[in-house]
Amino acid sequence: MECNIAEKLRVYFIAGSNNCLNHEIQEVLEEALKGGATLFQFREKGPGALQGEDKEVLARRLLALCHQYDVPFIVNDDVALMLKINADGLHVGQEDGDLEHIREKTKGKLLGISAHTLEEAKKAVALGADYLGVGPIFPTETKRDAREVMGGNVLEQLRANDLTIPLVAIGGITAENAHIAIRAGADGVSVITAISHADHPQQATRNLVEAVSHSK
Ligand SMILES: Cc1ncc(COP(=O)(O)OP(=O)(O)O)c(N)n1
Ligand SMILES: Cc1ncsc1CCOP(=O)(O)O
Numbered sequence: 001m002e003c004n005i006a007e008k009l010r011v012y013f014i015a016g017s018n019n020c021l022n023h024e025i026q027e028v029l030e031e032a033l034k035g036g037a038t039l040f041q042f043r044e045k046g047p048g049a050l051q052g053e054d055k056e057v058l059a060r061r062l063l064a065l066c067h068q069y070d071v072p073f074i075v076n077d078d079v080a081l082m083l084k085i086n087a088d089g090l091h092v093g094q095e096d097g098d099l100e101h102i103r104e105k106t107k108g109k110l111l112g113i114s115a116h117t118l119e120e121a122k123k124a125v126a127l128g129a130d131y132l133g134v135g136p137i138f139p140t141e142t143k144r145d146a147r148e149v150m151g152g153n154v155l156e157q158l159r160a161n162d163l164t165i166p167l168v169a170i171g172g173i174t175a176e177n178a179h180i181a182i183r184a185g186a187d188g189v190s191v192i193t194a195i196s197h198a199d200h201p202q203q204a205t206r207n208l209v210e211a212v213s214h215s216k
């Protein structure tokens, strides 16, 4: 799937079935896609997350939905699942395995890597990441083991050190604070709660699209 990665990062929805409180994940995802989400990451983990065949069946359903809207489908952490369903890419963090080996296994696919410091970012660029996820920018309840809240500082530091790789901000991001991440150097924002907990996910997504486009 040919795409300008920085543009694809603009409003990056991330969710698993256990993040969607008011509606089924399939409904939330379709509303987010209608609202202009540019990328989706299937992050099925934590309390109540599906496993095994149930997880794969849901992943295939959500992948098909994303492709109806020409939006790439990214798998979180699970390299085997990504390969098995021929997803568009994978996102992994610093503790998710041998990153060089993962890059090898995901050749030809989008690979996103989490980076919390300039050193982690430089290593991820060197091994061939297609984008970096940087955060948590703001406090988040969603990821219990998130690193220290960083504000826009690391984003600014990466750009000040001439890193030009596409960057997406993550952690506690809303339509009200997204401009802080964009002005600090992110190409887009990734969110879980701001869309998955919204009463009206399509409008919540539109608000994020608007916020990001007005921040540039
Ligand atoms: C776009 C994006 N950025 C960062 C993360 C966090 O990944 P990771 O550090 O591996 O943590 P988990 O999401 O696996 O708990 C992400 N998932 N997506
Ligand atoms: C996966 C992840 N990585 C860093 S913070 C975070 C959680 C983001 O969720 P929310 O948008 O609900 O704060």
Ligand SMILES: [Mg+2]
Binding pocket: 076, 077, 091, 092, 093, 096
């Ligand atoms: Mg991970």
